[in-house]
Amino acid sequence: xxxxxxxxxxxxxxxxxxxxxxxxxxxxxxxxxxxxxxxxxxxxxxxxxxxxxxxxxxxxxxxxxxxxxxxxxxxxxxxxxxxxxxxxxxxxxxxxxxxxxxxxxxxxxxxxxxxxxxxxxxxxxxxxxxxxxxxxxxxxxxxxxxxxxxxxxxxxxxxxxxxxxxxxxxxxxxxxxxxxxxxxxxxxxxxxxxxxxxxxxxxxxxxxxxxxxxxxxxxxxxxxxxxxxxxxxxxxxxxxxxxxxxxxxxxxxxxxxxxxxxxxxxxxxxxxxxxxxxxxxxxxxxxxxxxxxxxxxxxxxxxxxxxxxxxxxxxxxxxxxxxxxxxxxxxxxxxxxxxxxxxxxxxxxxxxxxxxxxxxxxxxxxxxxxxxxxxxxxxxxxxxxxxxxxxxxxxxxxxxxxxxxxxxxx
Amino acid sequence: xxxxxxxxxxxxxxxxxxxxxxxxxxxxxxxxxxxxxxxxxxxxxxxxxxxxxxxxxxxxxxxxxxxxxxxxxxxxxxxxxxxxxxxxxxxxxxxxxxxxxxxxxxxxxxxxxxxxxxxxxxxxxxxxxxxxxxxxxxxxxxxxxxxxxxxxxxxxxxxxxxxxxxxxxxxxxxxxxxxxxxxxxxxxxxxxxxxxxxxxxxxxxxxxxxxxxxxxxxxxxxxxxxxxxxxxxxxxxxxxxxxxxxxxxxxxxxxxxxxxxxxxxxxxxxxxxxxxxxxxxxxxxxxxxxxxxxxxxxxxxxxxxxxxxxxxxxxxxxxxxxxxxxxxxxxxxxxxxxxxxxxxxxxxxxxxxxxxxxxxxxxxxxxxxxxxxxxxxxxxxxxxxxxxxxxxxxxxxxxxxxxxxxxxxx
Numbered sequence: 001x002x003x004x005x006x007x008x009x010x011x012x013x014x015x016x017x018x019x020x021x022x023x024x025x026x027x028x029x030x031x032x033x034x035x036x037x038x039x040x041x042x043x044x045x046x047x048x049x050x051x052x053x054x055x056x057x058x059x060x061x062x063x064x065x066x067x068x069x070x071x072x073x074x075x076x077x078x079x080x081x082x083x084x085x086x087x088x089x090x091x092x093x094x095x096x097x098x099x100x101x102x103x104x105x106x107x108x109x110x111x112x113x114x115x116x117x118x119x120x121x122x123x124x125x126x127x128x129x130x131x132x133x134x135x136x137x138x139x140x141x142x143x144x145x146x147x148x149x150x151x152x153x154x155x156x157x158x159x160x161x162x163x164x165x166x167x168x169x170x171x172x173x174x175x176x177x178x179x180x181x182x183x184x185x186x187x188x189x190x191x192x193x194x195x196x197x198x199x200x201x202x203x204x205x206x207x208x209x210x211x212x213x214x215x216x217x218x219x220x221x222x223x224x225x226x227x228x229x230x231x232x233x234x235x236x237x238x239x240x241x242x243x244x245x246x247x248x249x250x251x252x253x254x255x256x257x258x259x260x261x262x263x264x265x266x267x268x269x270x271x272x273x274x275x276x277x278x279x280x281x282x283x284x285x286x287x288x289x290x291x292x293x294x295x296x297x298x299x300x301x302x303x304x305x306x307x308x309x310x311x312x313x314x315x316x317x318x319x320x321x322x323x324x325x326x327x328x329x330x331x332x333x334x335x336x337x338x339x340x341x342x343x344x345x346x347x348x349x350x351x352x353x354x355x356x357x358x359x360x361x362x363x364x365x366x367x368x369x370x371x372x373x374x375x376x377x378x379x380x381x382x383x384x385x386x387x388x389x390x391x392x393x394x395x396x397x398x399x400x401x402x403x404x405x406x407x408x409x410x
Numbered sequence: 411x412x413x414x415x416x417x418x419x420x421x422x423x424x425x426x427x428x429x430x431x432x433x434x435x436x437x438x439x440x441x442x443x444x445x446x447x448x449x450x451x452x453x454x455x456x457x458x459x460x461x462x463x464x465x466x467x468x469x470x471x472x473x474x475x476x477x478x479x480x481x482x483x484x485x486x487x488x489x490x491x492x493x494x495x496x497x498x499x500x501x502x503x504x505x506x507x508x509x510x511x512x513x514x515x516x517x518x519x520x521x522x523x524x525x526x527x528x529x530x531x532x533x534x535x536x537x538x539x540x541x542x543x544x545x546x547x548x549x550x551x552x553x554x555x556x557x558x559x560x561x562x563x564x565x566x567x568x569x570x571x572x573x574x575x576x577x578x579x580x581x582x583x584x585x586x587x588x589x590x591x592x593x594x595x596x597x598x599x600x601x602x603x604x605x606x607x608x609x610x611x612x613x614x615x616x617x618x619x620x621x622x623x624x625x626x627x628x629x630x631x632x633x634x635x636x637x638x639x640x641x642x643x644x645x646x647x648x649x650x651x652x653x654x655x656x657x658x659x660x661x662x663x664x665x666x667x668x669x670x671x672x673x674x675x676x677x678x679x680x681x682x683x684x685x686x687x688x689x690x691x692x693x694x695x696x697x698x699x700x701x702x703x704x705x706x707x708x709x710x711x712x713x714x715x716x717x718x719x720x721x722x723x724x725x726x727x728x729x730x731x732x733x734x735x736x737x738x739x740x741x742x743x744x745x746x747x748x749x750x751x752x753x754x755x756x757x758x759x760x761x762x763x764x765x766x767x768x769x770x771x772x773x774x775x776x777x778x779x780x781x782x783x784x785x786x787x788x789x790x791x792x793x794x795x796x797x798x799x800x801x802x803x804x805x806x807x808x809x810x811x812x813x814x815x816x817x818x819x820x
Contacts, residue, residue: 146799279791280719301725305712309690314779315711318728323796369724369791381689381779386733389556394804 006032012053019060023085029053042085043077065287069354079360080333087364112229114295115248116202125347127182127209132342133335138182138209141244141274142325142373152331155324160188163243165393166317166377167272168385169193173238176200176264178230179245183210183223189241190222197223198237200230231256235264239271246275247296251303258307267380271313276325277301277372292358301374308378316386317377325373326366333359416442422463429470433495439463452495453487475697479764489770490743497774522639524705525658526612535757537592537619542752543745548592548619551654551684552735552783562741565734570598573653575803576727576787577682578795579603583648586610586674588640589655593620593633599651600632607633608647610640641666645674649681656685657706661713668717677790681723686735687711687782702768711784718788726796727787735783736776743769 013027013034020027026044027034029052047053052072055063067073075082127138134140135156143155144162163185169175171194180186180199183206189195201207207227214220230245231253240261249257261271276298283289284296301318308315336343336359343352365371379386423437423444430437436454437444439462457463462482465473477483485492537548544550545566553565554572573595579585581604590596590609593616599605611617617637624630640655641663650671659667671681686708693699694706711728718725746753746769753762775781789796 144799146801148798279722279724300715300719301728302712302715302719305710305715309710309712312689312779314689314730314732314782315728315784316730318711318725319800320724320726322724323798369722372724374725388558388733389804390729390800391556391804394799394801 009050009053010035012050012057015057016053019057020086023088025082025085041077043075043079043082045082046074046076048072048074059286061286062290065285065291065354065357068357069291069350071349071353079356080330080363083361083364084367087361087370088368112231115229117294127205129343129346130182132339133332137184139184140181142321143328143331144321145324145327148327152328152335155328155331156184157188160185161192162393163241163272163274163375164189164193166375167239167241167270168387168392169195169239171195174198174236175239175241176233176235176237178233178240178242178260179248180206180210180225181244182206183213183225185241185243186210186223186225187213187217187219190219191217195222195239198226198233199223200226200228200233202227202229231260233260233264236266236269237264238269240264240269241272243272243274244276246273246304247293247298250295250297251299254299254303254307255310258310261307261313262311265380267312267382268384269380270383270385271378271380273304273307273374273376273378275299275304275374275376277304277374279369279372282370288358288361291354298371304374304376308376312381313378314381314383315376315378317375317390319375321373321375322366322369322371325371326363329359329363329366333363419460419463420445422460422467425467426463429467430496433498435492435495451487453485453489453492455492456484456486458482458484469696471695472697472700475695475701475764475767478767479701479760481759481763489766490740490773493771493774494777497771497780498778522641525639527704537615539753539757540592542749543742547594549594550591552731553738553741554731555734555737558737562738562745565738565741566594567598570595571602572803573651573682573684573785574599574603576785577649577651577680578797578802579605579649581605584608584646585649585651586643586645586647588643588650588652588670589658590616590620590635591654592616593623593635595651595653596620596633596635597623597627597629600629601627605632605649608636608643609633610636610638610643612637612639641670643670643674646676646679647674648679650674650679651682653682653684654686656683656714657703657708660705660707661709664709664713664717665720668720671717671723672721675790677722677792678794679790680793680795681788681790683714683717683784683786683788685709685714685784685786687714687784689779689782692780698768698771701764708781714784714786718786722791723788724791724793725786725788727785727800729785731783731785732776732779732781735781736773739769739773739776743773 009029009032013029013032016027017034022038024038024041026037026041028044029047030049047056047067049072052063052067056067064073068075130138130140135152137156139156139159142159143152144159145155146158150158169189173195175189175195175197177186177197177199180201183199186197186199190197199210201210204227207225210225214223214225265271278298278300281300281303284293284298289296333356336356340352343355362371366373419439419442423439423442426437427444432448434448434451436447436451438454439457440459457466457477459482462473462477466477474483478485540548540550545562547566549566549569552569553562554569555565556568560568579599583605585599585605585607587596587607587609590611593609596607596609600607609620614637617635620635624633624635675681688708688710691710691713694703694708699706743766746766750762753765772781776783
């Protein structure tokens with residue numbers, strides 16, 4: 001027997017279905033299921049009440065994220081599979097959302113103070129939290145898997161090595177790193193390549209942790225960690241490197257970043273940028289910018305070139321590692337899920353769900369190519385230390401080892 | 411004893427010296443040498459008369475090229491070394507030249523008819539001419555030297571293989587090539603990778619030659635050569651490839667090229683662009699566009715992205731091979747010089763000198779980085795055949811062979 005409540009709920013479900021298209025996901029509000037369920041569904045979205053459903057119809061991106069976090073929206077079945085089904089049909093979002101998008105981008109501008117606030121939001125959550133699900137070295141950027149089976153620990157080590165090889169680091173050279181996380185790469189470069197590193201970061205918790213590591217490892221005389229904004233980098237250095245910071249710089253500061261790099265390495269140095277990018281200019285989803293990464297922007301290659309071209313940096317090599325980021329995130333999500341109870345106890349279940357959605361959604365983004373991961377190697381116009389081919393990245397003993405790294409570690 | 415003629419000539423030489431800066435090249439007009447010759451000169455520029463010298467002061471780029479071609483300007487010493495000395499100090503040219511630049515770009519626009527005229531100017535000079543100094547397979551684009559000593563023949567073969575590997579060509583796939591030269595790559599792909607190729611070119615002489623080769627090799631059923639504009643490419647194909655054509659497309663036609671590629675491979679295909687590029691947006695020298703490559707433009711990576719980003723092509727790999735182009739050109743210039751008398755007999759000494767200047771100047775451009783050579787691999791947003799790493803480009807038997815190719819061939 002159909003009550004008037006049922007009729008309204010069904011009409012709303014049909015509205016939601018219309019905007020989603022025929023994705024193989026079952027929709028349900030309260031105890032009401034949509035009239036025509038698509039065949040071979042990969043899972044269900046269960047919406048607690050009509051109010052939540054209404055918010056989904058008005059602002060799908062934020063409402064889905066916030067509803068999932070609060071528990072008002074639940075997903076039955078594999079979260080990644082359900083998100084993949086949703087995203088693969090749903091690439092355009094309406095004009096109203098895009099406007100809101102721009103408004104948010106404005107309020108989260110990366111002035112010096114703004115950057116500090118934005119970075120604090122994400123990276124100062126507590127080192128203990130990240131320890132629960134990152135690798136032992138605490139590398140919170142895309143790993144490099146010489147073979148998909150090598151496991152996360154090896155893949156993070158292989159990534160750091162790949163960066164050093166792409167830059168052809170030589171003992172005695174000086175390197176400046178902009179945005180150094182918990183210091184793993186800076187320490188890796190000093191330890192294994194004999195360079196001197198100056199590493200910048202504005203996250204207080206990360207810098208404290210990195211300094212302690214350098215001291216413990218006896219590397220404090222070769223790696224200096226500086227709690228300061230990348231825009232205060234001066235020079236001269238032989239090499240500029242930045243892994244996973246460009247996403248936090250913001251398009252409006254690209255010229256400042258270009259000037260900073262030029263100040264650091266001039267016309268003779270080499271440089272490296274590793275960043276989440278896009279296949280064309282696109283904002284992050286509103287929810288990601290509101291809840292996860294305030295002030296973040298992932299540029300297309302065309303946009304990123306506006307950092308390098310004004311100073312005539314010569315781009316030597318660009319590699320897209322988006323498949324490696326999907327796999328990295330699968331490792332993180334697996335570890336996160338295994339540590340789920342600990343996260344809930346420390347941060348509450350709303351936070352735990354929110355974070356789970358962010359990790360699962362990112363897997364889908366890199367799988368489908370709405371997110372890309374670019375590594376860009378460049379050199380000043382007077383630089384004459386350019387490798388002849390890229391074969392040295394692959395024909396080396398260390399990389400051959402990749403094969404033997406295939407292990408149970410994950 | 412100083413005549414009034416000497417005084418004028420010396421003053422003019424001093425003017426030229428002022429605009430050149432302290433480059434280690436001796437300047438001379440008629441029998442008058444400049445008063446203060448820089449130390450350790452790599453060569454001399456001998457200018458026949460004051461009229462030629464005046465033209466050098468007014469429009470250095472065209473006057474130098476035309477004067478060198480006519481014989482009114484002669485260079486003593488190694489031509490490449492002298493040009494390298496000039497270019498390395500002389501990167502900016504005055505506003506007046508840039509205006510002329512724009513005017514030329516306009517008159518040489520790449521409409522369908524314009525392209526045909528521009529391409530005819532360069533590529534229909536006669537196959538016999540190019541046979542004098544290209545490799546046996548007639549590949550007129552940057553070669554790839556796995557080792558600098560492998561020689562030109564091997565390096566052109568290695569380049570064609572590199573392109574095929576970067577695209578992961580599989581037997582039975584269909585490939586469309588835009589701008590196929592004398593057909594070497596199209597034939598190489600069909601012969602060695604089992605693909606079917608449709609190859610476009612608007613140079614009548616080249617297409618005739620390519621068809622004849624396909625027929626002779628028994629590949630005419632697998633490679634179709636079409637004398638038509640790239641803008642008439644339709645589809646569908648699995649793969650789009652273009653080696654050394656983008657330079658002739660012109661910035662204003664980049665959107666058309668993007669549409670053509672999208673029409674050819676849609677959202678599931680793969681693509682490849684190999685082109686002379688820049689570290690930032692810059693026109694070719696006026697002389698090059700006037701005498702050598704009418705209508706040509708070498709884009710920066712940022713500019714080239716305007717072809718791919720509107721269609722959400724995902725950039726997988728960009729490699730800069732500019733050092734390989736400098737070496738390729740050294741081989742060409744060496745062969746050209748050995749065939750010099752034959753060129754003079756057939757085309758006259760003005761043409762021979764002009765062509766020599768173009769080859770020598772290009773060596774310098776690629777050495778100094780005013781010219782770059784980019785290979786871009788990309789894929790449609792729905793393409794799921796993306797190689798996991800780039801190791802397959804280097805760890806293969808064929809590439810290992812590179813080592814054994816080191817031979818006397820050059």
